[in-house]
Structure formats: structure tokens, C-alpha cells
Amino acid sequence: MRAAYYIGNKNFQIEPGNAVPPGAGEVRIDVAYCGICGTDLHVYHGAMDRRVGDHRIIGHEMSGVVGALGDGITSLAVGERVVVRPLGSCGECPACKAGHDHICHKLKFLGLDSDGAMQTSWTVPAALVHRVGPSMDLRHAALVEPVAVACHDVRRGRVSPGEDVLVVGFGPIGMLVALVARHTGANVRVAEVNEDRSRIAATLGFPVCNPQTTSSEALLETTGGKGFDVVFEVAGVQQATDLAVAVAAARGRVVMVAIHSKPAQIDLFRFFWREVELIGARVYRPEDFDEAIHLLGDGTIPANLIITETVDLDYIADAFAGAHKGMKTILAIGEQS
Ligand SMILES: [Zn+2]
Ligand SMILES: [Zn+2]
Missing domain, CATH: 3.40.50.720 (NAD(P)-binding Rossmann-like Domain)
Structure with a gap:
């Protein structure tokens, strides 16, 4: 397993690591692709150092394949193609209680407040995982989050x-x-x-x-x-x-x-x-993810026009330096089935 750590001042460091085994209610995902978002560019330019620190795996516009299931997960199977809705909510604040957990008062964004998807193996709560179906191109699936x-x-x-x-x-x-x-x-x-x-x-x-x-x-x-x-x-x-x-x-x-x-x-x-x-309007609800998967699947969103560049994780520094030039730069993270 390897991961790209943002270490401050427009620098990343690729480090080997150990895949985190999924605990109860979690899944481990073999990440295939991860898009570079405007927020990631803010991190890169140092504007969010207070929030992310100087040893953080960023990235949230991802796609991948379920690699392992934690205890109690019956809704997903190893090998399924998935994306992650990267929002951690507290479940107890007034917004959560009112059913607006996407704007939780204590919202934690995966890939900023905790480690994200620019690593070959990412372990997340299963409740945040959406299936994209066997026919969707995993490169295209990396656009589900922004869609x-x-x-x-x-x-x-x-x-x-x-x-x-x-x-x-x-x-x-x-x-x-x-x-x-x-x-x-x-x-x-x-x-x-x-x-x-x-x-x-x-x-x-x-x-x-x-x-x-x-x-x-x-x-x-x-x-x-x-x-x-x-x-x-x-x-x-x-x-x-x-x-x-x-x-x-x-x-x-x-x-x-x-x-x-x-x-x-x-x-x-x-x-x-x-x-x-x-x-x-801030982030999304689960139904927005479902709709995005549908719109990418039926070609309403022309993914090939939007993805202007695909860069291997090893060249993450070049990818970030050039990301402003095109519409969407995607990092190829791990195995792409
Ligand atoms: Zn984004
Ligand atoms: Zn909350």
C-alpha cells in the first residue's frame, strides 16, 4: 500500500504503509482514481494548513473497488465498484436531528479533517459507500462526487x-x-x-x-x-x-x-x-449521489470531455502544479480494473 501525504508548502511525499483493516461497520476500498478538487488546490497552496496539518492524505473525488468488509456489513460485496460520500456527521447536533446531517454543525470532511483517498487502500464507514454498478468506467466514477x-x-x-x-x-x-x-x-x-x-x-x-x-x-x-x-x-x-x-x-x-x-x-x-x-447550497445528500451515478452512467455528463488529464500518483506534484490548466485532472491511484 502507498499513500501521498501533503506535507505543506506545495509538497507531497509518497510513503509506503499498511492497509487499515476495516472495523465493524467499515469497508476497505482499493482506490482506483481520485480527482483533484478546487478544495485540494486550496490545500496545496497552503490556505488550509491549520485545518489539515502537515501530514495528511487528502482527496475525496474517488472511485475504487471494495477490498475487504468489516463485521456486520451485508449490503456490499468484495469486488464491487464504489464511490464514497466523504461526510462525517455527529448525529446529535440540531442540524443532524433535523435531518440535515450533510450540514452537521460539527461536519468532518474526509480527506481534510481525516485521511482521504490519495492512497491505494482507504478504510471508511460502509454507510458512506455508494455502489456505481459493474459497467461504469472507474475513471468516470471519480466524477460522481463533483456531479x-x-x-x-x-x-x-x-x-x-x-x-x-x-x-x-x-x-x-x-x-x-x-x-x-x-x-x-x-x-x-x-x-x-x-x-x-x-x-x-x-x-x-x-x-x-x-x-x-x-x-x-x-x-x-x-x-x-x-x-x-x-x-x-x-x-x-x-x-x-x-x-x-x-x-x-x-x-x-x-x-x-x-x-x-x-x-x-x-x-x-x-x-x-x-x-x-x-x-x-453546500455539499450533498445521499440522493444527490444516486442521481450523479445515474447521470454519469447514461452519458448525460460527458465524462471524457471533463477529464482533461489522468496522471499517475507518482507524479502527484506535477498533477497539482498543472491542475488549473484543464477542467479536471484525475490521479490514477491503484489497480484499475
Ligand atoms: Zn470536491
Ligand atoms: Zn451533527
């Missing part, structure tokens, strides 16, 4: 067929939100400043505009002046928040997907004037 984020965002936005939707920011998550919203039957438009990303949006068939050169009035015109029923803010900058609020329809919903590390300003008068709703 589940998009499924949750679209669900939170209550997107329905025929609605006008604007996605502000076309990074990996913005792209997935746009694809899932379109699958729901909405008319989806994209606002993106980066030329490469705009080109990908156009390739996928989305009308796209650059908000630095297109006025919000011109954007409103694309909906006949009505405004967008749902706007997803996936850019995390003040201008994106301004745009999202400016182009929301009467009784429109603005879904805040981006992580704003500083408080952003919001034109609250507009919320009053047009009865706009602001909706938070």
Missing part, C-alpha cells in the same frame, strides 16, 4: 423545465451545474470571463457571454426582459454576486454555490423589490 455537488445545487434551486437559468462562472462545478440544470429541462445560459472556459461552454452547446463586455441589460434581454428564474453564483467574486442579483427575475432564486471567504456586498433592496430568494 453530486451540482445535483444538490440544482435541487436547492428548485429548477424546473422551461425555466431560464444563468450560471455565473464556468469552472468544473459551474459546468456540471449547467449540465444538470439543462438535463432538468431548463434553458441554460452561461456567463464566464475566461476565454478557454467560454469555448468549452460553447462546445457543450451553451449560449455564453462575457459579463465584462455584456451589460446586465443585454443579458436581461435574452429572457425578453423577464430576468432569470434561477441564477447560480459559482464564481465567488463581488462582480458575480452583483450580476446574479441584477438579472434575477421577479421571485427568482439566487443559489450561492461559490465559497466567499470574505463577506460580499449584496443589493438587498433588489431582494425586497423583486421578492428574490437567496439560497445556500
Whole structure:
């Protein structure tokens, strides 16, 4: 068994280790692939050192095969292809008790607060494991976690067929939100400043505009002046928040997907004037994982277009250094059946 440890300052160290035998209620997974997420890049750049420390196996966008079962596990079998929903909740706080354990007050994220998937053998609670079925390509299955984020965002936005939707920011998550919203039957438009990303949006068939050169009035015109029923803010900058609020329809919903590390300003008068709703959306529920597996399985999500690079774990440093260039870089971790 081998594992990649983040040791601080953009460095990783590959170390041999011993596979952790699964305890009661746990399974050991032979990890096949693990995608590099925006959060992992934050870790790499040192922005989360206080949280992860300097000897942490990161990674959560994974796929693999069940290698061993702990006592009491009857729902899974050795050899099944699986992914992990990397959320540890306490079960006792007000959010957990209300049935919102994905936003547990003490939520522990596997791959940040405890060791994650950038290791050949990962032992996790069986309750977090989702089967992807024997026919799914394990490379594609490494996209289930980010697709589940998009499924949750679209669900939170209550997107329905025929609605006008604007996605502000076309990074990996913005792209997935746009694809899932379109699958729901909405008319989806994209606002993106980066030329490469705009080109990908156009390739996928989305009308796209650059908000630095297109006025919000011109954007409103694309909906006949009505405004967008749902706007997803996936850019995390003040201008994106301004745009999202400016182009929301009467009784429109603005879904805040981006992580704003500083408080952003919001034109609250507009919320009053047009009865706009602001909706938070964080991680996912089990049903979002089920939907993501379905959408990847039937090709609604074009996995081959999204995965721009697959890099062996031995070259993890190069993979992280170049990850910003494409849409999604995937690490090949262990045996790929
Ligand atoms: Zn992620
Ligand atoms: Zn809790």
C-alpha cells in the first residue's frame, strides 16, 4: 500500500504503509482514481494548513473497488465498484436531528479533517459507500462526487423545465451545474470571463457571454426582459454576486454555490423589490449521489470531455502544479480494473 501525504508548502511525499483493516461497520476500498478538487488546490497552496496539518492524505473525488468488509456489513460485496460520500456527521447536533446531517454543525470532511483517498487502500464507514454498478468506467466514477455537488445545487434551486437559468462562472462545478440544470429541462445560459472556459461552454452547446463586455441589460434581454428564474453564483467574486442579483427575475432564486471567504456586498433592496430568494447550497445528500451515478452512467455528463488529464500518483506534484490548466485532472491511484 502507498499513500501521498501533503506535507505543506506545495509538497507531497509518497510513503509506503499498511492497509487499515476495516472495523465493524467499515469497508476497505482499493482506490482506483481520485480527482483533484478546487478544495485540494486550496490545500496545496497552503490556505488550509491549520485545518489539515502537515501530514495528511487528502482527496475525496474517488472511485475504487471494495477490498475487504468489516463485521456486520451485508449490503456490499468484495469486488464491487464504489464511490464514497466523504461526510462525517455527529448525529446529535440540531442540524443532524433535523435531518440535515450533510450540514452537521460539527461536519468532518474526509480527506481534510481525516485521511482521504490519495492512497491505494482507504478504510471508511460502509454507510458512506455508494455502489456505481459493474459497467461504469472507474475513471468516470471519480466524477460522481463533483456531479453530486451540482445535483444538490440544482435541487436547492428548485429548477424546473422551461425555466431560464444563468450560471455565473464556468469552472468544473459551474459546468456540471449547467449540465444538470439543462438535463432538468431548463434553458441554460452561461456567463464566464475566461476565454478557454467560454469555448468549452460553447462546445457543450451553451449560449455564453462575457459579463465584462455584456451589460446586465443585454443579458436581461435574452429572457425578453423577464430576468432569470434561477441564477447560480459559482464564481465567488463581488462582480458575480452583483450580476446574479441584477438579472434575477421577479421571485427568482439566487443559489450561492461559490465559497466567499470574505463577506460580499449584496443589493438587498433588489431582494425586497423583486421578492428574490437567496439560497445556500453546500455539499450533498445521499440522493444527490444516486442521481450523479445515474447521470454519469447514461452519458448525460460527458465524462471524457471533463477529464482533461489522468496522471499517475507518482507524479502527484506535477498533477497539482498543472491542475488549473484543464477542467479536471484525475490521479490514477491503484489497480484499475
Ligand atoms: Zn470536491
Ligand atoms: Zn451533527
